[in-house]
Amino acid sequence: MREKLGFLVCVWFVLYGSCVARFVVEKNSLKVTSPDSLKGVYECAIGNFGVPQYGGTMVGTVMYPKSNQKACKSFDDVDISFKSKPGGLPIFLLADRGDCYFTLKAWNAQNAGVAAILVADDRIEPLITMDTPEEDDARADYLQNITIPSALIGKAFGDDIKKALSRGDMVNINLDWRESLPHPDERVEYEFWTNSNDECGPKCDSQIDFVKNFKGAAQILEQKGYTQFTPHYITWYCPEAFKLSKQCKSQCINYGRYCAPDPEQDFSRGYDGKDVVVQNLRQACSFKVANESGKPWLWWDYVTDFAIRCPMKDKKYTKECADQVIQSLGIDLKAIDKCIGDTEADVDNPVLKAEQEAQIGKGSRGDVTILPTLVINNRQYRGKLDRGAVLKAICSGFQETTEPAICLTEGIETNECLENNGGCWQDKSVNITACRDTFRGRVCECPTVQGVKFFGDGYTHCEASGALRCEINNGGCWRKTQDGKTYSACIDDNTKGCKCPPGFKGDGVTSCEDIDECKEKSACKCPECKCKNTWGSYDCSCNGNLLYMREHDTCISKEASTEVSWSFIWVIILGLAATGLGGYAVYKYRIRRYMDSEIRAIMAQYMPLDSQGEVPSHVPHGGV
Numbered sequence: 271m272r273e274k275l276g277f278l279v280c281v282w283f284v285l286y287g288s289c290v291a292r293f294v295v296e297k298n299s300l301k302v303t304s305p306d307s308l309k310g311v312y313e314c315a316i317g318n319f320g321v322p323q324y325g326g327t328m329v330g331t332v333m334y335p336k337s338n339q340k341a342c343k344s345f346d347d348v349d350i351s352f353k354s355k356p357g358g359l360p361i362f363l364l365a366d367r368g369d370c371y372f373t374l375k376a377w378n379a380q381n382a383g384v385a386a387i388l389v390a391d392d393r394i395e396p397l398i399t400m401d402t403p404e405e406d407d408a409r410a411d412y413l414q415n416i417t418i419p420s421a422l423i424g425k426a427f428g429d430d431i432k433k434a435l436s437r438g439d440m441v442n443i444n445l446d447w448r449e450s451l452p453h454p455d456e457r458v459e460y461e462f463w464t465n466s467n468d469e470c471g472p473k474c475d476s477q478i479d480f481v482k483n484f485k486g487a488a489q490i491l492e493q494k495g496y497t498q499f500t501p502h503y504i505t506w507y508c509p510e511a512f513k514l515s516k517q518c519k520s521q522c523i524n525y526g527r528y529c530a531p532d533p534e535q536d537f538s539r540g541y542d543g544k545d546v547v548v549q550n551l552r553q554a555c556s557f558k559v560a561n562e563s564g565k566p567w568l569w570w571d572y573v574t575d576f577a578i579r580c581p582m583k584d585k586k587y588t589k590e591c592a593d594q595v596i597q598s599l600g601i602d603l604k605a606i607d608k609c610i611g612d613t614e615a616d617v618d619n620p621v622l623k624a625e626q627e628a629q630i631g632k633g634s635r636g637d638v639t640i641l642p643t644l645v646i647n648n649r650q651y652r653g654k655l656d657r658g659a660v661l662k663a664i665c666s667g668f669q670e671t672t673e674p675a676i677c678l679t680e681g682i683e684t685n686e687c688l689e690n691n692g693g694c695w696q697d698k699s700v701n702i703t704a705c706r707d708t709f710r711g712r713v714c715e716c717p718t719v720q721g722v723k724f725f726g727d728g729y730t731h732c733e734a735s736g737a738l739r740c741e742i743n744n745g746g747c748w749r750k751t752q753d754g755k756t757y758s759a760c761i762d763d764n765t766k767g768c769k770c771p772p773g774f775k776g777d778g779v780t781s782c783e784d785i786d787e788c789k790e791k792s793a794c795k796c797p798e799c800k801c802k803n804t805w806g807s808y809d810c811s812c813n814g815n816l817l818y819m820r821e822h823d824t825c826i827s828k829e830a831s832t833e834v835s836w837s838f839i840w841v842i843i844l845g846l847a848a849t850g851l852g853g854y855a856v857y858k859y860r861i862r863r864y865m866d867s868e869i870r871a872i873m874a875q876y877m878p879l880d881s882q883g884e885v886p887s888h889v890p891h892g893g894v
C-alpha cells in the first residue's frame with residue numbers, strides 16, 4: 271500500500287513539483303557594464319514569479335545589504351530604503367539564497383523599493399528556476415503582488431560582485447530580456463498547460479484567474495490571427511503492475527492509460543482523479559471541436575464558464591453541468607462526446623495520447639512538469655501568471671514593429687516615462703519628449719510632432735528637421751521680438767541647426783546678442799560718419815551735406831550725385847541725338863549718291879560723260 275501510494279504521490283510531485291525530468295531553465299542575459307574587472311555577459315535564470323520585462327531591458331546598480339543578506343526579513347526593521355534617488359540608477363538588490371522562499375526574498379526586496387532582485391546561489395551548480403512555494407501558504411497572497419523581476423545568479427559570480435562592492439566599486443548591470451523569447455515572425459504560437467481541477471489551492475486558483483483575466487486579450491489576438499493558441503492537459507499513465515489497483519482505477523480512465531491526481535489527495539471522498547481526467551479531456555475536446563469549426567477562441571469561454579458554473583465545491587463538477595455550458599456556447603455537443611469516446615474501454619484516446627506525447631520536451635523546450643505552464647514560441651514562460659505580464663511576453667514574441675495594437679495599450683505600459691522622464695530628452699517648454707512607453711520598456715527616441723521629425727540620440731538632444739521645423743518651438747532656436755521687430759535664428763529650409771540672423775551673434779539656441787556695429791567698427795567706418803547702434807542693426811549718418819550709401823559704407827556729396835546723374839542723362843540725350851543725326855547724314859548721303867548715279871545714267875544716254883566707269887553697273891536699271 272505504501273509503495274502504491276508512493277507512486278501516486280510521485281505523480282503528484284511530477285505534476286506539481288520537482289520530480290526529475292528534463293527541465294529547461296529559461297535564462298535572460300545579464301551584462302555587467304562596470305567595473306571593468308567584471309565587465310561581460312553572465313547567465314541568470316528568470317524566476318517563476320514577479321514580472322520579467324519580456325522584450326525589454328533594465329539598467330541598475332547593485333546593492334548588497336550589510337545585514338539581512340538573505341532578505342528573509344523585512345527591510346523596514348533595518349531601516350534601509352533602496353528606492354533610487356531622482357536621477358539615480360534603479361537599485362538591484364543582491365540577496366543570498368537560503369533560509370526562506372525565493373518569493374519572500376523578492377517580496378521583502380520589492381517593499382524596500384528595489385527595482386529587481388538578484389539571488390546569489392549558495393552552492394556551485396547549474397542554474398535552477400526559482401519557483402513559488404508548493405504548499406498552501408497562508409501568506410501566499412503576496413505572491414500575486416510581486417511585480418519586480420527576479421533572477422538567480424551563480425555562486426561564483428555572486429561572490430565576485432560582493433568582492434567588487436566591498437572594494438568600493440560601483441557594480442552596474444543591464445538585465446536584458448529581449449532575446450528571452452524568439453520573435454521570428456508576425457504570429458505568436460503559445461500553449462497553456464492547465465487543468466480543470468479547481469480545488470488544488472493557490473496553483474489552481476491562479477490558473478483559473480489567469481484564464482478569466484486573459485480571456486479578452488486572448489480572444490482578440492486569436493480572432494485577428496495574431497496568435498495560434500493551443501491548450502494542453504497533462505496526464506500520467508499507470509504502470510502496468512498497478513493497472514487493476516483500486517488507486518489506478520479511481521485515478522485513471524481507459525484502463526490506466528490516462529491518470530490525474532486525486533483533487534483532495536484522499537481516495538475515499540469527493541471527486542477522484544478520474545473525474546478530473548474526464549473534465550480535462552472534455553476541455554481538450556471542446557477546443558478541438560471549436561477549432562474545427564473555425565472558432566478556437568470559444569475554449570476561453572468554455573473554461574471560464576465551466577469554472578464559474580460547475581465548481582467542485584458545489585458538487586457540480588459533472589458531465590451534465592459541462593454539457594449545459596457547451597450547449598449555451600453553441601459548440602457541437604455530439605462531436606465532443608464522440609471525441610471523448612468510451613472512457614471505460616481498453617482503447618487509446620487519440621486526443622489524450624497526443625497530449626502525453628506533447629508533454630515530452632522538444633528542442634529548446636523542456637518537459638512540461640509544472641502546472642500551470644505557459645509556452646510561448648516554444649519557450650517556457652517564466653514569471654507571474656498575470657494578464658499584463660503574459661501579454662508583455664506574448665507581445666515580445668512578435669517580430670519588432672509587427673506587434674498588434676493591443677501590445678501598445680496602456681495596460682502593459684511600464685509608466686517609466688512618468689519618473690524623471692525615463693532619463694530621455696525633453697523640451698518642457700512645448701511638452702515634447704523622447705520618452706516612449708512601450709511593452710518593451712521605455713525607449714528614448716526622438717519624436718515626430720505635427721509632421722516634424724526630430725533627430726538626435728534621444729537622450730541628450732533631439733533637433734527638429736525639415737521644412738516645417740520652425741513651426742514647433744521655433745525649431746528649438748532663439749527668437750525674440752523687440753520694438754515691433756522680430757528676429758529668429760531658425761531658417762525654414764531643409765538645413766538643421768540654428769544660426770543667428772545678420773546683426774546678431776551667439777549660439778542661436780539660447781541666445782543671439784545684438785552686435786554693436788559702432789563699437790566693433792564693423793560698419794559705418796567712414797571718417798565723416800556718425801554711428802548709432804540699434805537692435806539687430808545700426809543707423810549711420812554722414813556729416814553736413816553728405817549722404818550715407820549703406821552698401822558701400824561711404825558718404826557722398828548730395829550735389830555731386832545730382833550733377834553726376836544729370837550729366838549722365840545729358841550724355842545719353844546727346845548720344846541719342848548724335849546717333850540720330852549721324853544716321854540722317856548717312857541716309858542723306860546715300861540718297862544723294864543714288865540720285866546722282868541715276869541722273870548720270872540717264873544723262874549718259876544723251877551725252878558722253880568723262881567718267882564711263884560707273885555706267886555699266888546701272889545697266890539693269892536702265893534696261894527696265
Ligand SMILES: *[C@@H]1O[C@H](CO)[C@@H](O)[C@H](O)[C@H]1NC(C)=O
Binds near residue numbers: 411412415
Ligand atoms: C496584494 O494586492 C491586493 C490588491 O492590490 C491587496 O488587496 C492585498 O492586500 C495585497 N496583498 C499584500 C500582502 O500586500
Ligand SMILES: *[C@@H]1O[C@H](CO)[C@@H](O)[C@H](O)[C@H]1NC(C)=O
Binds near residue numbers: 561562566
Ligand atoms: C486548429 O485549427 C488550425 C486551422 O484549421 C490548425 O492549423 C491547427 O492545427 C488546429 N489546432 C489543433 C490543436 O487542432
Ligand SMILES: *[C@@H]1O[C@H](CO)[C@@H](O)[C@H](O)[C@H]1NC(C)=O
Binds near residue numbers: 701
Ligand atoms: C504634455 O502632454 C501630455 C500628453 O500629450 C499631457 O498628458 C500633459 O498634461 C502635458 N503636459 C503639459 C505640461 O502640458
